[in-house]
Each structure stands twice: as C-alpha cells, then as structure tokens.
Amino acid sequence: MTDKIDSTMSTIQPSDTVDSNKVGEVYNVQDKHIHHDLAKEDVGAEFADIFQGGDGYTEREARRLRWKLDLRLIPILWFNVVLPAMDKVSHGTAALYGLQKDLDLHGDQYSWIGSIFYFGYLVWCFPSASILQKLPIAKTVSIAMMLWGVLLIGSGFVNSFSQLMACRFLLGLLEAPIVPSNMLILSMWYTRPEQALRYGLMYTGFSTCLTGPIGYAIGFIKTTHFHIWQSFFWICGSMTFAYGLVVGVFLPDNPVKAKFLNEREKAIAIDRVRVNQTGIENKTFKKEQFFEAFLDIRVWLMFLFNIWISVPNGGLTNFSPLIVKGLGYSSQRSALLTIPNGVVQTASSYICNGAVFLAAKYLPKYHVRGVIMMFGIIVGLISATFLYTLPLTAYHSRLAALFMSFFYLGPYIVGLSLVGANTAGHSKKVVVNAMMFVSYSVSNIIGPQFFKPNQAPLYPLGFGAILGSYILSLITIALYMVSCFYENKRRDARDAAAGERVHADTDFKDLTDKQNLTFRRNMPGDKDRLYIARYPSGVVPGRRCHVKNRANPNPNEPTTIWQYEELELLNVQNTTTLLIRVMIGKVQNLQRLLTILRSIPIIQTDPNWRCRTWCANALAAIAADGKAVGTSILDWQRIEQVARHYVA
Incomplete structure (x- = not known):
C-alpha cells in the first residue's frame, strides 16, 4: 500500500487540524446552483445542527421519544380519519331507514348524493393545500372538523333533494384539508420506514365498525316527531364537533411548537427525520416546486393509480348497505352486516402495511411496497370477479365476496405512504398531496354512477367497473415501480461519473426530490x-x-x-x-x-x-x-x- 493518499481520493489530509474555536463545526460543500435564503428554509433548521457537534443522543432516547410520539399523535390522527370517513357515508345508513322515500329521491338522485360530496372535495383540494402551508395545520383541521360537525347536524333537518345536495357539497369542502394534513403531519414526525406502519394504523375501516352498531341501535327508536334516519346525522355530527375541540387542544402544529416536548426532545424529533431528506415544514410557497410536481411522470402514475384503486370505494361505500338489503335482510340486520366491511378494510390495511414494515426490518435490501400493493389488488380483483359472475341466488357467496371486495384499502394506504416517502420539498409535497386527493375525488365521483337503480340488486355495470379498475391498478403500479428503478439507477450513474461529494446539508434546505440529487426513491435500487x-x-x-x-x-x-x-x-x-x-x-x-x-x-x-x-x-x-x-x-x-x- 502506498504511504500517501492523493487529494482526489480524500478530503482529509495528514496535516489537517481543527481550530479549537471551531469545535463541532461540520464542513460541507454548498450546491453552487441553488441559493438558499435562511428565511426560506425549513422550520426545523433551527434545531438541525444541535447534534452535529460532540453531544448526541442514544438509541434508547430515540426509541423512548418515538413511543411518546405514538401515544400522543397516532390516536388523534386516527380519529381524524375515522370520524370523517364515518360521516361522509352516513347517507348510506340513513337510506336503510327511509331517506330515499322521505325525500322523494328517484332515478340516479341517490347516486348523485354520493358523488356531490367529492365535487366539493375536488373544488377545495388546491385552496386547502395552500391554506395548510400558510396556516397552522392543527388549528386548521380543528376548525374544519367543528364546522363539519355543525353541517352534519344540519343535514338531519333537510327535507328535499336539493338541500341534502348542498349539505353534502359543503361537507366535501370541509374534508379537503383533513386527510392531506395527516400526510403532512406524519412526514414531520416520522422517518420514511416508520411512516408506512403508521399509515396502516391510522387508515382503517373502523368507521364502518362504528356506523354499523349506531345504525342498528337507531332502529329501536319509536317516535312520530322525526324520521329515524335524521337521528343518525345528529349523533354523528355531535361526535365530530366534540372531537374537533380535542384536536385544537392536543394536536401540535409541528415539532418546534410541541408543548409536550422539551427542547432536547424537539431536537431529537427533528434529527430523527433528517434521513428523509424532505424537511419538516416551510411556510414559503415555491412556484418552481409547484411546476415540478405537474411535470413529474411518477406523480402522474400515482395520480392514475389513485383513480383506479378508489373506484371501488366510491361505489361500495355508497351502495353496500343497499346491496346487502337487496339480498333479503332487514334494515337493522343490513346495518349490522356492514361491520364486516370495516373489518376487512382494517385487516387489509394492517396486513399490507404490516408486511411493508416487516420487509423493511427483516429484508432491508429489498423495496417491496409495490409487490405488496399488487397482492392486495389481486385479492380485490378475485372478489370483484365473483360479484360480477355469481347469480343472485348465491346469497352467502355474494355476501362473502362483497366483504372481501373491501380489501382495496390496504394497497391504497401503502400507495399514499409511498407518495409521501418519495416526494421532497414542502411546496411540492403540498401540491402532490392535493393531486392525490383530486384523483381520489374523481374516482369517488364516477364510482357511484356505475351503480344504476334499474340494475339492483346485481349491479353488473358497477361490479364490472370495479373489476376493470383493479386490472388498471395492477398495470399502473407496475409502471411506477419500473420508473423508480430506472430513475435511481440514472442518479447512481450520474454520481459515479461526476465523482462529487455527497451533500450532507440538504436535509432541511426544502429541496424537492428532483433538485436533491442525493434523494433516492423508495423502490428497488x-x-x-x-x-x-x-x-x-x-x-x-x-x-x-x-x-x-x-x-x-x-x-x-x-x-x-x-x-x-x-x-x-x-x-x-x-x-x-x-x-x-x-x-x-x-x-x-x-x-x-x-x-x-x-x-x-x-x-x-x-x-x-x-x-x-x-x-x-x-x-x-x-x-x-x-x-x-x-x-x-x-x-x-x-x-x-x-x-x-x-x-x-
């Protein structure tokens, strides 16, 4: 071995010394092509360098903090998902108790009650994304949920199709910021491998497990002063309003503002997510990141995937109570039989996201999210095939297939976590999140329209559309995996050819995944x-x-x-x-x-x-x-x- 190292091979020379006045300084090379104004950097930047010096934190401290975050944040974020999910399909349970008859609904009007909600969601997706970036996230969500509760209570007083349509449209406006905010909050607090498991814990079908018992219980109401279905809206609305107050008090806007953490814990929380290369939060909206989001082919592939995988959600959540009732069950029994839908959704989410978590832990060399998503899609595809082909007389088989058709939730949630993990730059994350929920809205608008009243209770067009959407989902996610694989390979080749230093200071510079050439997508590489x-x-x-x-x-x-x-x-x-x-x-x-x-x-x-x-x-x-x-x-x-x- 030679006695000297060429300067091109190492930046550390034998004569290197460190001035005692510069203890703890880390020497990095700034990207000459990107200028970073401190005011435009991430809110986590003020804590970013605390552990760059000699003082550090132990693995035990990091685990203890993560457990503390799980106990404080995940239950709140979980209910942020459960209550809106319960409320937005409340008309399905109400339909079991005479909603259509009392409001004189005919033709496709019931389908439009399901679809109109997502028109409101669609209209407000991008404005709400901007609001989430400029205003405190937790406070915004709290106000939206309280207004949501008031509006849902008001839905119990409508007496016409047009009034219910107006309420449903406004409910869609108010839900627009809620689910995207969960994605932003998770990316602030957890590393990319940790996010997948927590997405699975939060996004479940538990809302149906609540609506079933409540729907069954209101069947015992005997009164002539109001319609039974009205009480369902009142109960759900009151629960949501009360919980909105809880969110405002206990959910922090970001790690820097978390009152339940001391200064050291805040610094550890921020340092933990450094490896994400996505930052914490930035209040400056960057136009270049906005345009980059729309020019990213992988964003559009996930946009299409979200459309295909959410078509079953649009149809089944609106019509499953009526499908069950069409098999000959009573209103109360039909309400109870919606509970297995939620059980399957929850199992799907836990199985798919649990598999992602275990693969990351025991098979870290392999990125298998795409394969796991395909597995979940295939389960849904098989169940949709049975629903499309089985005769009406096969009551139990059709009911079992209906339950299993709700397995789509697992692949959908893993897809959301994949988008969150593979998108960097706060403005781009906000825009991409909005795009994902635009696609979600589009699919939930068109999903109910495939279920025609004159085709009840078999609904061949509806189940045929679900079958086709599963096939398109498989094709799209396969294309996404291939695209990520070759993009990672391209970046590796560029790094090797350039022989440049890896930038160690890109963590909180609010760079997008395209600007930050050291960023790698969470797929095979x-x-x-x-x-x-x-x-x-x-x-x-x-x-x-x-x-x-x-x-x-x-x-x-x-x-x-x-x-x-x-x-x-x-x-x-x-x-x-x-x-x-x-x-x-x-x-x-x-x-x-x-x-x-x-x-x-x-x-x-x-x-x-x-x-x-x-x-x-x-x-x-x-x-x-x-x-x-x-x-x-x-x-x-x-x-x-x-x-x-x-x-x-």
Whole structure:
C-alpha cells in the first residue's frame, strides 16, 4: 500500500487540524446552483445542527421519544380519519331507514348524493393545500372538523333533494384539508420506514365498525316527531364537533411548537427525520416546486393509480348497505352486516402495511411496497370477479365476496405512504398531496354512477367497473415501480461519473426530490451495503446492532463504545451524524464508495482525539487501494496501522 493518499481520493489530509474555536463545526460543500435564503428554509433548521457537534443522543432516547410520539399523535390522527370517513357515508345508513322515500329521491338522485360530496372535495383540494402551508395545520383541521360537525347536524333537518345536495357539497369542502394534513403531519414526525406502519394504523375501516352498531341501535327508536334516519346525522355530527375541540387542544402544529416536548426532545424529533431528506415544514410557497410536481411522470402514475384503486370505494361505500338489503335482510340486520366491511378494510390495511414494515426490518435490501400493493389488488380483483359472475341466488357467496371486495384499502394506504416517502420539498409535497386527493375525488365521483337503480340488486355495470379498475391498478403500479428503478439507477450513474461529494446539508434546505440529487426513491435500487459505526453523535435504531470495545486514543477518556449497524448505502449517504462509514460485503461501484468516504464530516470535539480522523483516512486509503471490495470482516488493527501513516 502506498504511504500517501492523493487529494482526489480524500478530503482529509495528514496535516489537517481543527481550530479549537471551531469545535463541532461540520464542513460541507454548498450546491453552487441553488441559493438558499435562511428565511426560506425549513422550520426545523433551527434545531438541525444541535447534534452535529460532540453531544448526541442514544438509541434508547430515540426509541423512548418515538413511543411518546405514538401515544400522543397516532390516536388523534386516527380519529381524524375515522370520524370523517364515518360521516361522509352516513347517507348510506340513513337510506336503510327511509331517506330515499322521505325525500322523494328517484332515478340516479341517490347516486348523485354520493358523488356531490367529492365535487366539493375536488373544488377545495388546491385552496386547502395552500391554506395548510400558510396556516397552522392543527388549528386548521380543528376548525374544519367543528364546522363539519355543525353541517352534519344540519343535514338531519333537510327535507328535499336539493338541500341534502348542498349539505353534502359543503361537507366535501370541509374534508379537503383533513386527510392531506395527516400526510403532512406524519412526514414531520416520522422517518420514511416508520411512516408506512403508521399509515396502516391510522387508515382503517373502523368507521364502518362504528356506523354499523349506531345504525342498528337507531332502529329501536319509536317516535312520530322525526324520521329515524335524521337521528343518525345528529349523533354523528355531535361526535365530530366534540372531537374537533380535542384536536385544537392536543394536536401540535409541528415539532418546534410541541408543548409536550422539551427542547432536547424537539431536537431529537427533528434529527430523527433528517434521513428523509424532505424537511419538516416551510411556510414559503415555491412556484418552481409547484411546476415540478405537474411535470413529474411518477406523480402522474400515482395520480392514475389513485383513480383506479378508489373506484371501488366510491361505489361500495355508497351502495353496500343497499346491496346487502337487496339480498333479503332487514334494515337493522343490513346495518349490522356492514361491520364486516370495516373489518376487512382494517385487516387489509394492517396486513399490507404490516408486511411493508416487516420487509423493511427483516429484508432491508429489498423495496417491496409495490409487490405488496399488487397482492392486495389481486385479492380485490378475485372478489370483484365473483360479484360480477355469481347469480343472485348465491346469497352467502355474494355476501362473502362483497366483504372481501373491501380489501382495496390496504394497497391504497401503502400507495399514499409511498407518495409521501418519495416526494421532497414542502411546496411540492403540498401540491402532490392535493393531486392525490383530486384523483381520489374523481374516482369517488364516477364510482357511484356505475351503480344504476334499474340494475339492483346485481349491479353488473358497477361490479364490472370495479373489476376493470383493479386490472388498471395492477398495470399502473407496475409502471411506477419500473420508473423508480430506472430513475435511481440514472442518479447512481450520474454520481459515479461526476465523482462529487455527497451533500450532507440538504436535509432541511426544502429541496424537492428532483433538485436533491442525493434523494433516492423508495423502490428497488442499489443494494450495496455498509457497516455503520457511530460515536458519540447518536445511534440510528436498527435490528442488527453490534457493540465492539476498542482502546481509545485519548487516555483521559474511558473505553470507546462503537455501535455498528448494517444499512443500505443509499440510506446513509446523507446522514451527517455518521462519524465513519465502513463497507461490508461487495460494493459493485467503488467510485461511489469513494465519493461517500470523501464526504465524511469530521467533528472534532477534542483536539487530542484523532480517532475519527484516522478512521476516515484509513478507510479512504483502503478503498483507494481496492482492498475493501469483498471485505466481510472489519480489521481495526489494520485500519489504525494504515491511519498512522496519514496522521501526524
């Protein structure tokens, strides 16, 4: 091995020293092509550098904080989804108790009551996206939910088709900011792998498990002062209004404003999501990110996927109570038989998102969200095939197939988490979220229109449309996976050809996934692996964490504890708290490894302690010599022996 490292191979030279006045400073290279005004950076930027110096946090602290966030945030976000989902299909339960007869609905008017809600949603998607960026998210959601509750209570007093249509349209306006806000809030608090599981926990069919018992209970009301279906609107509206108050009091707008966290916990919460490369929140709307969202082919593929996968939702949520009643069941029994719909939706969400979580934990080399989505779609496709072909006399088989047709929720939720994970830049995230819910609105507008009253109770056109939508969903998600795969490959090739330093300061610069060339989409990509060692800047939680004791070069300090974790090269290249990075296994692209080694930030907390400098130099030297390729055992003695050639 040579005694010197060419300057093109490492930014750390033997004569490198650190001024004691610059303790904790991290040396990064700014992108010359993108100017960042501090005022336009993310709100998390003020906490972003706290753990760049010598002080860090432990894995135990990070786990404890995540558990604290789960207990505080997830129940609130869960009810943010459950109550609107229950309210917007309340007319389905009301129809079991004479809504159509009392309001003199005929022809396709009932279908339009289901569709008009999403016209309001569609009209207000983009304005609400702008509102969510400019106003406090939690307070906006709280006000929207309270107004929603008031309007739903008012729906119980309508006496004509036009009045109910007006109420449903306004309800759509008010729901527009609620679900997108959940996506934004999750991306503020959780890493990309963590988001998938929590999407699954929040987005379930539990709303149907509530409407069923409530719908059954109101069947016992005996009165001549009002119609039974009116009481259903009043009950649901009162619940939503009360919960809106809870949201306003207990849901924080962002980590910086979280009163239930101390300053250290806020800093840890923000540092945890650094690896997302998506930032926390930015109040400045950037036009270039707006246009980028509309020019991104992958955004449009997910837009189409959302349309296809949501067509079953539009039809089934509006008509499933009537479909069940058409099989010969009473109104009360039909209300109870909607509960399995929610059970299947919940199971679908938990199965699909749980599979994503387990795959990320036990098969980290593989990105399988697309495959898992396909599995869920196939289950729905099979059930839709049975509903389209089985005769009306096959009561139990049709009922079972109807229940299983609600399996679409799992792929839909995994798709939402995929969009959230693969979109960076706050303005772009806001726009893309709005686009996803525009597509959701479009599909829920057209979904009920396939169910014609004169085709009841078989509804062949409706179930044929659902069958076709599942097939189109499979094709679209396959195209998305291929697109992400080749985009990641293109970026890897560009990095290797350029041989440039990886930018370690892009975390909170509010760059989009296109502007930030170090961003990688959460689909199949580079499978190179690294062994990660950290001390003492904090530890990223991982399933394989090994501890190794070694002599500390500083005799005044106790034995150093190095904690190792195996991660993908792409997942760690921008984590600025890493002190050294050691390859394990075969790295196919040596130039890419050298690029990353050259980007290692040296954080010198003690001028006499040069262990980290030694390691960085030694690793660069070993990689430059080609000896690292294929290495499976870390030889610390060899590393130190090499390092001493380069450190005075």
